[in-house]
Amino acid sequence: MKDIKDIVKMQREYFAKGETLDLDYRINALRRLKEYIKKYEEEICGALKEDLNKSPFEAYATEIGFVYAELNEMIKKLPRWSRVKRVRTPLTQFKSVSYIVSEPYGVVLIMSPWNYPFQLSVTPLIGAIAGGNCAIVKPSAYSPRTSSVIAKIIGECFENKYIAVIEGGREANGELLNEKFDYIFFTGSVGVGKVVMEAASRNLTPVTLELGGKSPCIVDKSANIEISAKRIVWGKTVNSGQTCVAPDYCFAHREIKQDLIEAMKKCIRDFYGESPCKNPEYPKIVNEKHFKRLLELLDSGEVVEGGDFDEENLKISPTILDNVSFDSPVMQEEIFGPILPVIEYDDIEKVISYINSRPKPLALYLFTGDRKLEKTVIKRVPFGGGCINDTLVHLATSHMPFGGVGESGMGGYHGKWSFDTFTHKKSIMKKSFLMDIELRYPPYHDKLGILKKLMR
Numbered sequence: 001m002k003d004i005k006d007i008v009k010m011q012r013e014y015f016a017k018g019e020t021l022d023l024d025y026r027i028n029a030l031r032r033l034k035e036y037i038k039k040y041e042e043e044i045c046g047a048l049k050e051d052l053n054k055s056p057f058e059a060y061a062t063e064i065g066f067v068y069a070e071l072n073e074m075i076k077k078l079p080r081w082s083r084v085k086r087v088r089t090p091l092t093q094f095k096s097v098s099y100i101v102s103e104p105y106g107v108v109l110i111m112s113p114w115n116y117p118f119q120l121s122v123t124p125l126i127g128a129i130a131g132g133n134c135a136i137v138k139p140s141a142y143s144p145r146t147s148s149v150i151a152k153i154i155g156e157c158f159e160n161k162y163i164a165v166i167e168g169g170r171e172a173n174g175e176l177l178n179e180k181f182d183y184i185f186f187t188g189s190v191g192v193g194k195v196v197m198e199a200a201s202r203n204l205t206p207v208t209l210e211l212g213g214k215s216p217c218i219v220d221k222s223a224n225i226e227i228s229a230k231r232i233v234w235g236k237t238v239n240s241g242q243t244c245v246a247p248d249y250c251f252a253h254r255e256i257k258q259d260l261i262e263a264m265k266k267c268i269r270d271f272y273g274e275s276p277c278k279n280p281e282y283p284k285i286v287n288e289k290h291f292k293r294l295l296e297l298l299d300s301g302e303v304v305e306g307g308d309f310d311e312e313n314l315k316i317s318p319t320i321l322d323n324v325s326f327d328s329p330v331m332q333e334e335i336f337g338p339i340l341p342v343i344e345y346d347d348i349e350k351v352i353s354y355i356n357s358r359p360k361p362l363a364l365y366l367f368t369g370d371r372k373l374e375k376t377v378i379k380r381v382p383f384g385g386g387c388i389n390d391t392l393v394h395l396a397t398s399h400m401p402f403g404g405v406g407e408s409g410m411g412g413y414h415g416k417w418s419f420d421t422f423t424h425k426k427s428i429m430k431k432s433f434l435m436d437i438e439l440r441y442p443p444y445h446d447k448l449g450i451l452k453k454l455m456r
Helices: 002-016 023-039 041-052 056-081 119-131 144-157 170-178 190-201 225-241 257-272 288-300 348-356 371-380 416-421 448-455
Strands: 085-087 096-104 107-111 134-138 163-165 183-187 207-210 216-219 249-253 302-305 319-322 339-345 363-367 385-388 423-431
Touching: 002 107, 002 134, 002 170, 023 041, 023 056, 023 119, 023 144, 041 056, 041 144, 056 119, 056 225, 056 416, 107 119, 107 170, 119 134, 119 183, 119 416, 134 170, 144 163, 170 190, 183 190, 190 207, 216 225, 216 348, 225 257, 225 339, 225 363, 249 257, 257 302, 257 319, 257 339, 288 319, 288 339, 339 348, 348 371, 363 371, 416 423
Parallel strands: 107 134, 107 183, 134 163, 183 207, 216 249, 216 363, 249 339, 319 339, 363 385
Antiparallel strands: 085 096, 096 423, 302 319
16 A cells, blocks of 8 residues: 555645645635536436435435535635634733634545445545645445545545545555544444544544444424424435434334324335335445345334335335334444334433433434423433434534534534634734733742732
8 A cells, every 4th residue: 555655645745835724725625626526416426326326316415415515614604714813811911912823734534434425525525625734535445436436526626645535445444544644534333433543542643533323312292293203204214224313213202102103104105105125216225234234133123114125226115113122133233224113111211311321322313392301301311413303404504513422423523613623723822022020930929919819
């Protein structure tokens, strides 16, 4: 992997020249990236269709359109976000001015997953470019067609000394992690995230980890059942459930559980017909390995909807499981597929206790009309982010950070938070030569009383 070493060295040399620090340079780079994405928009859609069988609508809504929104926000607001920020100075430091400078880290590594291969490669790259960094992007080998298109776009848009794409599998990942980067941004599984963090620790490299976990959904008896069912089924079946923030399992209040299941069954048929596996717009499972893993989870409870599959095309129909035990296999790992276990509850305290006994989830979804319950759950359950009365949409905005907590990740991005993630905040205090207060200098003698008055 000599090429990797050469590219890292080349990017370090280029970054040292300072060209990427110029604001106009960064904005022009973002505009150029947008231009090339537009140029290859149809090819991106075709790649997502081939890798994951995403329909043009889903490909645009969850990947391409999302990237355009991030680019537009960054291009418009980067001049303001990148300004030197003046802050207050303590009286004890008179006469001084204090300010904060956002400076790039240098050469950064972005490692992206296969489930949203375009969006999750390009969105963090937007932040890296905006921050003034050089970057290496490593797309997933599990989405080879999209990876190839990303490499093509970046290759035509930028020189390797500025932005480069490295394709390949585990060997390439290992070689990249053996290099010293100034920042690593990783999106993927908890297991691989631990490997990335261990590698980063060898050089004390700061990291953002966007991971996953079992994101719970709670449906209270006060919720609108029809709308709740529609939004839960949508959130669970987008990309055939292969979404890090998909509702993983559902707690349904005893009084409405059966009504909710029936409403969700109707939504599945309304969305995808009587035979979802035959619906050309229904996404597939990424590969045979994940397909077989999901099939094994179907035995974790009573299948009350779905359960059929198409092995040739790697499709599993949206499936609802009832009578699921907390000890069943489907409750031991992140499902990452179109299978939804529904668990009955009648005491919200037990629900909160169960969720809090597990690793902190990336997302949580609560469906309720009870404001008191809403406040209780938000206050007492730690999670990365989530929605009240909806699913997924909290990440579809540039006005809030998206990220995990605990085992579901660290750090956040989107919009200004992407810029902040890829920049170090350098604090500067500038002192005047016009005067020099003697209070701080020895000998101290009777100065303590004055100091206490100033710093009380």
